[in-house]
Amino acid sequence: MMAVIKPYVRSEMAPAMPAPSTAVGVAHWVRQNLLATPKDVIMTIVAIAALAYVLPGLLDWLLFNATWTGSDRTACATVSAGGVVPDGQAGACWPFVQAKFEQFIFGRYPIEERWRPILVGLLFVVLLIPMLIPKAPYKGWNALALFIVLPLISFFLLTGGFGLEHVETPLWGGLMVTLILSFFGITVSLPIGIILALGRRSNMPVIKMLCVLFIEVIRGIPLITVLFFASVMLPLFLPDGWTFDKLLRALIGVSLFSSAYMAEVIRGGLQAIPKGQFEGADSLGLSYWQKMRLIILPQAIKLVIPGIVNTFIGLFKDTSLVSIIGMFDLLGIVTLNLSDSNWATAQTPITGFFFAGLIFWIFCFGMSRYSQFMERHLDTGHRS
Known part of the structure; x- marks a missing residue:
């Protein structure tokens, strides 16, 4: 008497399996983007060599030898130029x-009126951010406020009028x-x-x-x-x-x-x-x-x-x-x-x-x- 084989039907989805260890992580990214072909390997070596040559001097000028405090040129000028910075160690001022x-x-x-451009900038940021978010609602009203209403308000805020000093x-x-x-x-x-x-x-x-x-x-x-x-x-x-x-x-x-x-x-x-x-x-x-x-x-x-x-x-x-x-x-x-x-x-x-x-x-x-x-x-x- 032959046995009856019953078909198997899965009643729920199989659990997701983790990606192979060789297909994720930093090592995978390096292989895919920097070492995928011989040409990529050569370009990566050249880029690393260029960074090793340029980066130390750039960081010295930007950060390590830079002057961070001072009230006039003497804080940034070298000793030979009438300043306080040792010769050969001048960095960013x-x-x-x-x-x-x-x-x-x-x-x-005008310094006392600079709150006006600051206010315009804040209004611009507040209206721009939802405009850049695809799922943000009321895009039509947002566009009207950003491209029509804001320029009109900004014109009077920046130039003056309605009690504001003319600039x-x-x-x-x-x-x-x-x-x-x-x-x-x-x-x-x-x-x-x-x-x-x-x-x-x-x-x-x-x-x-x-x-x-x-x-x-x-x-x-x-x-x-x-x-x-x-x-x-x-x-x-x-x-x-x-x-x-x-x-x-x-x-x-x-x-x-x-x-x-x-x-x-x-x-x-x-x-x-x-x-x-x-x-x-x-x-x-x-x-x-x-x-x-x-x-x-x-x-x-x-x-x-x-x-x-x-x-x-x-x-x-x-x-x-x-x-x-x-x-x-x-x-x-x-x-x-x-x-x-x-x-x-x-x-x-x-x-x-x-x-x-x-x-x-x-x-x-x-x-x-x-x-x-x-x-x-x-x-x-x-x-x-």
Whole structure:
């Protein structure tokens, strides 16, 4: 008599097994990222050798031999230059940064009124953080407050009015001007760039010709020329008695310049969308703007996030060029303070420029990392 074999059916999920010890941990990361191929091994050795050569001297200058306290140049100058630092051991002059820190942030903005830009900065951070969190609710209201309401409030807070003392824009400077130029340029250049990209792909010859002309002319000249034209030559074409604030001219010049590059980035995303997406939208009976707003642009923008953020980073760094029209952004105000004879040492310029470069790097690195986060978050339709 043959035995009956009963089938086995599991009634619950099997418990998760831990990953193999060779597939996790620091050793696995090193093998995968640093020692995966002979080429990786060579590059890793070269990188370690370069760090071993550069890092000790850099740390000595930044930390170990640096001067941390002092009230004037004697704290950072060497003995041979009239200071107290032994010859050959001079490091970074951080007292210079401490003494000028508020100027680096606010420029020549009146000291008793600096609570106003601080309040604007706090409002900006409070509105920006939920905007950057994908799952945060009320994105529409958040965007309205950040991009419409906040600029209006900031204008009256920073310039004056409604009982506040008027502060002229020539007194603005430092990181405050850098952030204002960057925020305004980013906010304006993206929608204008989208419109220009759509216009360049338009079937209407006049619209297409105007968009192509604007993009190619702006992309064919350097930003310095655009700023010079906006600041010096533009008033010559205005009627007598008409004028624009210098900061407003810089905002317009930077925004238009960035818009031309943004348009080409967006156009690349539009061209990457399969033709079937356009045909599918047409088959649903959607209008042109419905098709672009609901189907085409969301896909196109997702594809070109790296290019968009790269344009934003370039815009943030290019704000330093406003010094050519007499405005003092972060780099400009640092350069201006280097002429202070009370801090004239060999290490002062290097320290000041290092501080400015560090601030620029922090903001640019933050934008880069956030763009990578958004790429991973939105990468749902192209995963293998």
